[in-house]
Amino acid sequence: MGKRKITCNNNSCKHHTNGGCDTCITLDGSGKCKSFExxxxYYFHIVWDALDNKNFIDMVEIRMNPDLKTGLFYVMECYDLGFSEMEWGTCRMVMLKDGKEGKPLKYEEIIEREMNMEKFSKHxxxxxxxxxxxxQQEQEQDAAGQQDKEEKEFGWLSPTGVFTESPFGTHEESAEQICEEKGFTEEYWNWVKENRGNEINHLMRDFLSEVKGYCLIHNPSGYTGYIVTNMKNLTKQQKEFLYGYFMDMGDRFKAEQFVDFD
Known part of the structure; x- marks a missing residue:
């Protein structure tokens, strides 16, 4: 019986050449190539796969596959793209755009663009x-003496910018504590009576938000992300606190939502 020749078409592999493969192929018991590198x-292909028929990539995909972050860097550099993030609750998505201010692009629209061969060759x-x-980024961060990003506790933020920590599941308890310490309790009960309700339908957390202008930094799921809930317009002090709060965690996208341009 004659020898059979294996033809490899996996052009995501570093060993792939126009003529096939430049290394000795080792197959496992299921026929899968163990020589793949x-x-x-590869980093371009995983971005194309993630985009599929849409013009965004879910941040969860990027966290689950760190190679996507590298792929996005190469694609943005070589196709001269910008990007933006959009947010829905705690869900966040990345969109590749035509420059910094252009429209979000799908895979087909990206590959129709002329590639920057100078950047491609460099990378x-x-x-x-x-x-x-x-x-390269880690070396730059080390040189700049940057520290690891910190995580923050959930909590209540007063109109004057005073933050009270309130871990997941304790927001009503913390609201009661704030009302007691600030002397809001009597005013709270008057508010309940005026609204012809009871403490079940009108919680102290509702009172802090609706009457006293507090905002709550929280996440109903208890993990992965932060939501800021406010019933009244945020004050300048609240915006300044929130900007610093999210910048400390390295979340510039979230922080800049609270920049006061007035």
Whole structure:
């Protein structure tokens, strides 16, 4: 029986060549190639797969597959793209755009653009020399003496910018504590009576939000993300606190939602 030749068409692999493969292929028991290594093209392909037929990539996908972040960097650089983030509750998505202010683009619209071959060649050379984008970023961060991002506790924020920590599941308890400490209790009960309700339908957390102008930093699911809920317009002090709060966590996108341009 003659020898059979294996033809590899996986151009995401660093060993792939126009003629096939430049290394000895090792297959496991199921026939899967164990010689696969991520090539430069791999990082473009995973972005195309993530975009699919839409013009955004869910941030959850990026967190689950860190290679996507590298792929997005290469795609943005080589196709001269900008990006923006959009948010729905605690869900966040990344969109690749035509420049910084252009419209979000789908896969088909991106590959129709002319590639910046100068940047492509530069990044390909770095890749072949073992230099990855995140390595460059880490070196820059080390040189700048940047510290790890910190996480913050949920809590209540008063109109004057005073923050009271309130872990998940304790927001009503914390509201009661604030009302007691600030002397709001009698005013709260008068508010309940005026609204012809009871303490079940009119909680102290409702009173703080609707009457006293407090906002609550929380997340009903208890993890992964932060939501700011306010019933009244945020004050300047609240916006300044929230900006610093999210910047401390390295979330510039969220922080800049509270920049006061007035």
């Amino acid at each position: 991520k090539g430069f093209a 390909l050379e770095n890749f072949n020399n073992g230099i990855m984008p995140q390595m």
